[in-house]
Amino acid sequence: MAEVIQKKLQSELDKYQQLQKDVNKSMSARQKLEAQLTENNIVKEELNLLDSQNTVYKLIGPVLVKQDLDEAKATVGKRLEYINGEIQRYENLLKDMERKSEQHREVLSSLQQEYQRAQGHPVGKV
Amino acid sequence: MTSSHDQMAATGKVKRSNDLPQDVERLKEEHRKVVKDCRGQIEHWKKVEKDYESLQDRLRTLPNKLSYDIMVPFGPLAFMPGKLVHTNELTVLLGDNWFAKCSAKQADTLVEHRMKHVKSALDDLQKTVKNFENRADFTDDLEKLTGSTGDFVDIREEVVNEEEVTKGKHRLAHKPNSKPKQEYVLKLKEENGKGEGDKGSKRGVLFEKELWARLDELERQEELQDERYRLDSTDTNGEDTTSSSSEEEKESDSGNSVQVNGHPKENGWVSSSSSSSSQSQMNGTNGSHPEEVEEADCEETSNGLPTIYFSHTVEPKKVRINTGKNTTLKFSERKEQKEQAKRKKKNGKGNGHSPHENYKIISPADIYRVFVDLVNGEPIPRKSILKSRSRENSVCSDTSESSTADFEERRAAFGRSLSHDDATHSDTSDGITEEDSTTGSIPHINERFEAFTGTVIEKDPLPSSIPHLTIAPPALPTIPERKLEEVGTEMPQEPPKRMSKFKTTRLQQK
Numbered sequence: 001m002a003e004v005i006q007k008k009l010q011s012e013l014d015k016y017q018q019l020q021k022d023v024n025k026s027m028s029a030r031q032k033l034e035a036q037l038t039e040n041n042i043v044k045e046e047l048n049l050l051d052s053q054n055t056v057y058k059l060i061g062p063v064l065v066k067q068d069l070d071e072a073k074a075t076v077g078k079r080l081e082y083i084n085g086e087i088q089r090y091e092n093l094l095k096d097m098e099r100k101s102e103q104h105r106e107v108l109s110s111l112q113q114e115y116q117r118a119q120g121h122p123v124g125k126v
Numbered sequence: 127m128t129s130s131h132d133q134m135a136a137t138g139k140v141k142r143s144n145d146l147p148q149d150v151e152r153l154k155e156e157h158r159k160v161v162k163d164c165r166g167q168i169e170h171w172k173k174v175e176k177d178y179e180s181l182q183d184r185l186r187t188l189p190n191k192l193s194y195d196i197m198v199p200f201g202p203l204a205f206m207p208g209k210l211v212h213t214n215e216l217t218v219l220l221g222d223n224w225f226a227k228c229s230a231k232q233a234d235t236l237v238e239h240r241m242k243h244v245k246s247a248l249d250d251l252q253k254t255v256k257n258f259e260n261r262a263d264f265t266d267d268l269e270k271l272t273g274s275t276g277d278f279v280d281i282r283e284e285v286v287n288e289e290e291v292t293k294g295k296h297r298l299a300h301k302p303n304s305k306p307k308q309e310y311v312l313k314l315k316e317e318n319g320k321g322e323g324d325k326g327s328k329r330g331v332l333f334e335k336e337l338w339a340r341l342d343e344l345e346r347q348e349e350l351q352d353e354r355y356r357l358d359s360t361d362t363n364g365e366d367t368t369s370s371s372s373e374e375e376k377e378s379d380s381g382n383s384v385q386v387n388g389h390p391k392e393n394g395w396v397s398s399s400s401s402s403s404s405q406s407q408m409n410g411t412n413g414s415h416p417e418e419v420e421e422a423d424c425e426e427t428s429n430g431l432p433t434i435y436f437s438h439t440v441e442p443k444k445v446r447i448n449t450g451k452n453t454t455l456k457f458s459e460r461k462e463q464k465e466q467a468k469r470k471k472k473n474g475k476g477n478g479h480s481p482h483e484n485y486k487i488i489s490p491a492d493i494y495r496v497f498v499d500l501v502n503g504e505p506i507p508r509k510s511i512l513k514s515r516s517r518e519n520s521v522c523s524d525t526s527e528s529s530t531a532d533f534e535e536r537r538a539a540f541g542r543s544l545s546h547d548d549a550t551h552s553d554t555s556d557g558i559t560e561e562d563s564t565t566g567s568i569p570h571i572n573e574r575f576e577a578f579t580g581t582v583i584e585k586d587p588l589p590s591s592i593p594h595l596t597i598a599p600p601a602l603p604t605i606p607e608r609k610l611e612e613v614g615t616e617m618p619q620e621p622p623k624r625m626s627k628f629k630t631t632r633l634q635q636k
Contacts, residue, residue, distance in 0.1 A: 043221040046236050050226055059223040
């Protein structure tokens, strides 16, 4: 009986850890996106400080490619929107994963209690 | 692995009673970590700022010459002599693989823009560092308190200027003991000063007793001051009621027992409740001016008592007003309210329109702002007509529960009369006049129960034929007494039915 519970506990724990790893991954991806967001905001503001007399270049690989100022502004704007959308997506993902990890946590704690009862340890109920 | 996990859980449950000091330690560790991280980041950003500044210097001097003779880096290990040409043409990285060709001055502008961001990041970090340092201090206090002798905490307020502490008129006639008490304060301070030098804990106990006695006296003083303010105060602003009542509850909860929480603001609250000045109460009730408690530091005196030093910030002058049910509100000066109203509306009009703006009534608060009595040259706000006190004049005497209950019923009853009035005045689209009519007709019911002895100054006597008021734009629109009498005579029949109800309820309550 105790071994069965132990096995169940083990599997739940594994699942929970996997979920935690996923959460961490999404969290770091989201942080990267945040950094890109601030950077693109700065670029947008600085492009507004320039006038059309300055030539704008984009670094594509090893090449600096000339761009039109207005085109550049449009591109940066679109990129900002894309980043915002991605952040939203990651937010939702994170929320979902948090919920799932909560459930797992509860299951884990209940299994733990069962296991301890089976082992005959004095348990102070949480 | 699960067994160790379980063991940890089991042991965790067993040693719960000893958790507190370890948890506090852990909390302090976390605080310290955050502070260290923040400091590291601050260092980093400061370095960035310095780099940008030197870059700006270089940009300003660069176009001075057409070309410079320099040693050009040639690979990672060598240099070779060369020239720096086109000194005004710069290719600037804007971020995210975007480049722009600019002149030196334009680059300078870009660098300025970036420095702004860096500075704001630095400011944020400084703020968090301060916050966490405060938090760490307060957890220290908490630990000391829980470990120290009993629950006695020495809360001291260094009073620089005696006048600032006690606001309002000082009616010494009521308080024959006021001066001796001040002396007592000084005495205690001296003794406490001595006590710090001593190392005996016995004297600490004596001081504690004295302190408690002093606290009691200060409490009594505060109550007397409250009464004094009530006598002085006048009408009020209705919208602050809820905030004030909630603040009152807070005060009553914390009471005079010292509860030091880890939370800085609450700590300030507790300190304020145990300090003598009613100013602290006023500090809390006005939402527009949040209480700023200067650092409530905690120090350990050598007599074993933890000490919290507390000081007030000076608040702008406010008029204390009393509403029913023994709550007190503050009505800030008219100018401030005007400003607030302006800010709320986010009105883009120029200053030339300001007199008209003052009469523009959008929210109920505006009514109180606009209808202000001029008493002795000072604008005293009217109290809400739906409060119990409005049937009296500015001198408030009776704030008992029964009177407020009565008045609420009256209010409910004559809400019906109001609707009748509103029906007749429904054609007036002007919100001002409608509200005028309500304010005009409401006091008439007061007449039924008490003669209206308000100090209303008639600025513009209105023609009696008009059933509702219009605002003539003098400095202060007020409701003339003539109108009241007239309206009073118009409605003699409706109240009697309600009178009976009020009477019955009043009798019931008695």
